[in-house]
Amino acid sequence: MSFINGTSLTPASFILNGIPGLEEVHLWISFPLCTMYSIAITGNFGLMYLIYSEEALHRPMYIFLALLSFTDVLMCTSTLPNTLCILWFSLKEIDFKACLAQMFFVHTFTGMESGVLMLMALDRYVAICYPLRYTTILTNEVIAKAGLLTFLRGVVLVIPFTFLTRRLPYCRGNVIPHTYCDHMSVAKISCGNVRINAIYGLMVALLIGGFDILCITISYTMILRAVVSLSSADAQQKAFSTCTAHICAIVITYVPAFFTFFTHRFGGHTIPPHIHIIMANLYLLMPPTMNPIVYGVKTKQIQKSVIRFLLKGKENSHKI
Numbered sequence: 001m002s003f004i005n006g007t008s009l010t011p012a013s014f015i016l017n018g019i020p021g022l023e024e025v026h027l028w029i030s031f032p033l034c035t036m037y038s039i040a041i042t043g044n045f046g047l048m049y050l051i052y053s054e055e056a057l058h059r060p061m062y063i064f065l066a067l068l069s070f071t072d073v074l075m076c077t078s079t080l081p082n083t084l085c086i087l088w089f090s091l092k093e094i095d096f097k098a099c100l101a102q103m104f105f106v107h108t109f110t111g112m113e114s115g116v117l118m119l120m121a122l123d124r125y126v127a128i129c130y131p132l133r134y135t136t137i138l139t140n141e142v143i144a145k146a147g148l149l150t151f152l153r154g155v156v157l158v159i160p161f162t163f164l165t166r167r168l169p170y171c172r173g174n175v176i177p178h179t180y181c182d183h184m185s186v187a188k189i190s191c192g193n194v195r196i197n198a199i200y201g202l203m204v205a206l207l208i209g210g211f212d213i214l215c216i217t218i219s220y221t222m223i224l225r226a227v228v229s230l231s232s233a234d235a236q237q238k239a240f241s242t243c244t245a246h247i248c249a250i251v252i253t254y255v256p257a258f259f260t261f262f263t264h265r266f267g268g269h270t271i272p273p274h275i276h277i278i279m280a281n282l283y284l285l286m287p288p289t290m291n292p293i294v295y296g297v298k299t300k301q302i303q304k305s306v307i308r309f310l311l312k313g314k315e316n317s318h319k320i
Contacts, residue, residue, distance in 0.1 A: 011174040018086045020177045021274045030087035036289045037080045043292030044069040054305040060138035068116045072288035075109035079180040099181040100162045108154040111208045115150030118212035121219040129226045168192045245298035256283040
């Protein structure tokens, strides 16, 4: 193992060991991951293009959806290409600084994902509770500022991860039993005291995930009260149907996130390592894969826009 500046504390590179215990089936595991990644890239770019090109979708709800799709693409791309190189070609070595950069992007984009879901919950709250003021409250300027603040929140809170990890001595070796550089996975191979890393990681999870979940819960509590107060059952169903896709997106994002977070900290000795790693990959891959499908199936306006877009393309092909 080589070291930076000839020291015995910081390795020049790490070895990402993939999925320990399942080395013989790495190739087979790669196929569903590659398929999901392809669906995620195609679906999210398609959704962003549809929202950009269809004037009927130039509304706050769909602008937030485009922001979610953009975040999804960045989130899964921060790890999946490197993961596939490990599973296909056994290219396991990663430069120390590249590992820190990957860690930064992974945690920044997952924090951004959570933040955008929170903004979308606030969007649904304004749309249902203040329908007449919806477009005047959520202007393009407000949406842009909200998106920027959500991104900056992630950056500010995640940057310390890189410094806390960089300061640690790595005298036990440089092999990380994972497919990508995650904060605690890197910290755990250190021979130093990682207590500060663990405490700060928990604090960041509470400041981002805890705050966002609280805002989502409050938003949907207010939405539920507003929907229940509507006079007709048809109006109630119509109002709440606009939230179903978002609720599905929340479940798809937070269920694997909670599993990964809690088992990483409290289930280390009871759950096999390969389950941890597979769930950690699904945590970054499931939301980008499923969100375009869920919104395509659950949102009538997107379905109409897709049909209109396809018919327009068919008409143009006939003219040619």
